[in-house]
Amino acid sequence: MPLKAKIKDPAFSTQATRMASHNEPIAIKEQPGDDPEDVLFNSYYGVRTIELNRPNKLNSLNASMARKIVPRILEWQKSDLANILIMSGAGPKAFCAGGDVAALAQQNTDGPDGQAKSLAYFGLEYQLDHLIATCSKPYISYMDGITMGGGVGLSVHAPIRIATERTVFAMPETTIGFFPDVGGSFFLPRLEGKLGTYLALTSERLKGVNAFYAGIATHYIDSSILPNLTGRLAELDFKDYEDLATRLATIDATIAEFDSGLPHNEPMLLAGELRKAIDRCFRHQTIEEIIAALQKEPVVPATNEATDMIQTWAQKTLSTLSERSPTSLRVALRQMQLGRDWRIAETFQREHELAGKFMAHPDFTEGVSARLIRKPATTPTWNPSSLDGVSADDIEGMFRPREGVQKLRLFNHSPANDYLEYPYRLGLPREDEIEDMVRQGGKTAGQVIRQILRKHNQKVGVRQKIEEVLQRCCSEDDQGLLVWTAREA
Structure with a gap:
């Protein structure tokens, strides 16, 4: 049987120190x-x-948990x-439903001191997420159940991410006047097409196997199999000379x-x-252009069923965007545009700066x-209340570093692991791989399918x-x- 947390590892201490980009160690x-x-x-x-x-609490992450996980x-x-x-995550409902934002919002009502404490939490959370993203050992996340917000940060940067029939993925930050953080600036723009921008702005939920199809998870198995999988993984014995890529393979x-196969009653949703x-709609550079594009859908009539489906989707998406914080929408879109060029360390440092700006912005607390504190829940009153009230200068100011503020210091921060693209691809083949094979020319659909199936071991x-x-x-x-x-x- 596994040993519980109360039994200490001989090498483990409750205080961890590692050097970052400054001379003094970080103490957690x-x-x-x-x-x-x-x-x-x-x-x-x-x-x-x-x-x-x-x-x-649906395994929502708080500072107490992060302070334990980082040293381990x-x-x-x-x-x-x-x-x-x-x-x-414990229980059948959630891997991790997010960070404990209710506590942070209440803390922010104490003014600058409370906001500073909230920002300290985000710094700790992002240090943990970056540590996962650069971990030198194979790291696996079981995304079994609700995986949202802070739970996404604990999972999507892992080289192996397992979805189950109970997975519910979402980045719901724009619904609470925040931005898609926990490395969302890195992960979302690197999804195929404009899926990342769509998920960032709308907080659309992907359930079960659709988290796998969309590239959020790298594997899909039934939740009942996870305990047996853990036992089988415990039997693996790696050679000292094997690098991380070999071990992950x-x-x-x-x-x-x-x-266990894929469910036949869950078709590919974002297809x-x-x-x-x-x-078409989310490739545009401004929220206004995205809204205008949605209002024109469907632009290419297909079958009656497909046309009706796109029209219904467009109207629903327009309604969704109208409910979101205007500041959050503009920030999230700009984040998707900039984040594609950020390296993994810069991502968390930039997001830490941005989180500090949002702690002082009224929309987060409101x-x-x-949504979460008032009973019953009410409709937020955003400030500004419309997109017209949020200028381009306002948004650029949100991304401008504060003078005299030190960048977030990170564990595992070195040029060797400060990547621009995730170093391991263990999920489904990406569209660019399929496109490259097609553009080589001279292949039928059957030949392309057979060649890529062989490459990915069926x-x-x-x-x-x-x-x-x-x-x-x-x-x-x-x-x-x-x-x-x-x-x-």
Whole structure:
């Protein structure tokens, strides 16, 4: 049986120190009043597990939890006995539903001192997220249940992310007057087409296998299999000379042993005509242009059923955007445009600056109070209340670093792991891979499917992904050979 958190690792101490870009070490230690049971740490042969243990709060992340997790990961990175790190959530409902924003909003009412305390929490959270994104050991997130906001930061930067039939993914920050943080500036713009911008602005939820299809998860298995998978991963024994990529490939093959198939009653949601409409509408540079594009949908009549579906989607999306914080919408769109060029360290440092601006902005406290604190929930009163009240200068000011403020210091921060693209691709094949093969010319759809299936070891979901991309992006010439016809989003 795994060892519980109360049994200390010999190498573990409650205070962790690591050098960042400055000379003094960063110290993370537990504080009086921290709940000793809000995170459980297990050891099972070579596996080390982190279980978020606030099921009554949907495992929402707080500072007490982060102060426990950071030192553990730092110590496990050094340990020859720790082969694989796995993070999960207690109970059947949630992996992690987000950060404890209600406490932060109430804290902000204390003025600058309260806002500074809230910003300190975000600094700790982002340090943890960056540590996960640059972890030197294989890190796996079990996205079993609600995975939103802060829970996204604990999962999407992992090289292996497992969705289940209970997964519910969303970045709901614009609904509470905030911005898609926890590395959303990095993760979302790197999704295919304009999916990231769409998810950032609308907070659209993706359930179950659709988190896998969209590239948010790298694997999909049934939740009932997770305990057996953990046991199997504990049996893996890596060689000292094997690098991280080799170890991840072994884990990827091991997960394939537990393939339970994909649900037949959950079609690919962000696909076909809907995906085309998302890319058409959300490719624009301003919120006003996005709104105007949505008002024109459907611009390409298809079948009656598809036309009606796109029209319904466009009206629903327009209604959704009208309910969001105007400041949050403008910031989130600008974030998607800028973040594509940020490296992973700069992402969290920039977001930390931005979080500080939002702690002093009225929309965050108002949005959280209206949605989560007041009973019953009310409609937030945004300030400014319309897009016209938020100028381009206002938004550029939100992204402008504050003078005299030190950048957030990070663990594992070195040129070697400060990447511009995620270093490992273990999920479904990306569209650019499929496009490259089609553009080489001389291939039928069957040949493309067979070649990519072989390359991805017949991974579950690969065929469905290829077929959707080919149908949406290609046509056939007179000889039945594929021609790439899609325009870049």
